[in-house]
Amino acid sequence: MEMGRAEAETQYAKSLSKLSAKLSRACRDGLGGINEAWKAVALELEARAEGHRLMGIALLEETAKPLRTLTESQHRVRKQSETAVDKSARLLSDWRATEAKGKKHSHTCARENExxxxxxVLDTTKYGKQTISKSTSLIHLAHIHSKQNSTDKENAKLEGKKRKAEDAVKKADIEYYTLCVxxxxxxxEWESAVLRGVSTFxxxxxxxxxxxxxxxxxxxxxxxxxxxxxxxxxxKLLHLIRQDIERERKSKNGxxxxSKAIKQTPNFGSEDSQQSMKSMLTYLEGARYKVQSALAELDSRPRAxxxxxxxxxxxxxKSGLQQSVLKVPQWLREEWFETDRSPVSEKSLKSDKSDNSDPHINDVDDPEWPDRGAADGNSNQPDSDFDEFSSQCSSSEGNICSTEESPVQPIATCKAIYPYTPNLPDELPLRPGDILSVYRQQDxxxxLGECKGDVGIFPATYVEIVKDC
Structure with missing residues (x-):
């Protein structure tokens, strides 16, 4: 397990280092604030890669290798103890088998001796019963004498066998006793080996x-x-998410x-843009809740x-990674079309005011944090031109935002000279030759202008002024 964790940390550090190197090469010759921001991101990636690399080395040197060395050394000692116990057990089994054979041989010799x-005993009894009477004839005496001679020979032979049987019994008993010992x-010895093995284990x-x-x-x-x-x-992630939330709120308000100022334009696409902004706000609110929950879990605090x-x-x-799926409820979808403000944003504002106990709130509001630019990550414009437009509209009563009944008059007419693909929903696509009505010129x-019934912002360097109104 420790070896796998160390390898994972090392591999992750290598991946971060590769990303940092690629990003550094991409930003090496660039200029400007966005380029410096990407350089800072590359340095941060390299620092994190170094941290994970050191973590992997520490896990490998201080946990995985010592455990592997200990396991190998203990395996050798364990193997020696097991070998000694197995050898003594086999020796005991062999002696038990030999003891059983000696016992069987001793029993056989004892039976033959018996x-x-x-x-x-039977021959002695039979010979003792034969007696000589006074009336016995000489021929009969001679027959008895010859028979007695043959019986003596048999007794002598039987006596020899009996002595051999007795010697065999004594020898078998001695061998059996020796085998038992x-x-x-x-x-x-087997018990001693087992006890030594237990102590070693x-x-x-x-x-x-x-x-x-x-x-x-x-x-x-x-x-x-x-x-x-x-x-x-x-x-840091929470800070970036909150920045995106504020950016999207400003864009939505703009x-x-x-949409209020240009109601008379029939093909104005602000409804789609508003729905896109509300959907993005909902996504960012969910992401912020996840990060806040993770911080609360790390700080051992209850989730808000x-x-x-x-x-x-x-x-x-399948690999064990967590995946979060946000299913937008139906009541929220209905309120998107019915209200001018996202209900989740309003509720999250209340929750922001109520979770001031979060110790990381002050870290998020630190003014030293760098701004990363637009929410899509590849646009170099400021927060949004709609933000300034909406803030100025709300602060002045003589602005075009307050004149809902009077039509908006363009201040100039221009023609597109270069093609432009929008990066955000509030930008206008441009094709060479398109005629645009300009409503506001930002510094x-x-x-801010209109093209083919669509209203949005566009870069001034892509157009040329045809007529001033």
């Missing part, structure tokens, strides 16, 4: 547990060092003011409430 002893000694287990304790302590130490970096990254919380489903894919090079 048979010979019984035969000798040797088998018992083998059993004692116990010491190995204690050593393994102590080593695991030190490894886990080191892992927790490195994990605690990584925790503040995770919190810092989440705080579009609402424009949010109107979108019941509609966020968290699942895991940053972005003008």
């Amino acid at each position: 048979k010979l002893q019984d035969a000798a 040797r088998a018992e000694r083998a059993r004692l 116990q010491s190995l287990e204690e050593e393994r547990l102590n080593n695991l304790k030190s490894v886990l302590t080191s892992y927790l130490h490195h994990n605690n060092d990584l925790g503040p970096r995770l919190i810092e990254a989440l705080v 579009l609402e003011n424009l 409430g949010h109107p979108l919380a019941p509609h966020i489903t968290i699942t895991r894919d 940053d090079g972005w003008w």
